Amino acid sequence: MKLENDWINPLLDWSRDPEEVANTITHGLGFLLSVLGAIVMAIWVLREGDAWRLLGCAVYAASLVTTYAMSTLSHSCSSPNPKRLFRMLDQGFIYVLITASYTPFSLVFLRTGLGWLYLAVMWAIAMFGFLSKILLAHRVDASSIWIYVVLGWMGVVAAPSLVGLVPEAGLWWMLIGGLCYTVGTVFLVFDNHVRYFHALWHLFVIAGSACHFFVILLFVAPLR
DSSP: OHHHHHHHSOBOOTTTOHHHHHHHHHHHHHHHHHHHHHHHHHHHHHHHOOHHHHHHHHHHHHHHHHHHHHHHHHHHBOSHHHHHHHHHHHHHHHHHHHHHHHHHHHHHHOOSHHHHHHHHHHHHHHHHHHHIIIIIOOOOOHHHHHHHHHHHHHHHHTGGGGBTTBOHHHHHHHHHHHHHHHHHHHHHHTTTTSTTHHHHHHHHHHHHHHHHHHHIIIIISSOO
């Protein structure tokens, strides 16, 4: 009966946990923006892109929306069982979003032997990280945060291969997005010690997502 009650009325009592209210609002906003962005990107790539661009943008947009949805649900639930499930999915989909953010660049510009290998390695790491969160249900700790950072910068390391293929402005915004995510992890590391640091982490995630979204929308999705 307790399990059933957990799922019947899982939502957070907002009057008792203002930090989780902030966490829910920040990534709830991110979710709404990601849905709007996915619609805009779909219209744009269907009109301007080709099959590779469509596939890359679809993977990216789906990962973006799902990640924000899982994060919002994990913070808006107070009942243990739903919260635990959505928290595992939230943490797992971070790996997926990181790799999905690089995928459009790879599918559009780097369809070579080395490019395919690099993309496959990134997705293998992402799937390992995702499954570790789901099967082992371990919390976000220093080791997993470092994996987030390393996986994220693997995409940036590939940026020199994109010189001449992606306009310079796009490469700079790609770098700025990576820096937003990286700086934000400082707040994630210390979110158990300082109130509202997790909400600040969410704002850095939104900023990083916005940078990468516009790079993909403006410089990857359309045919030139």
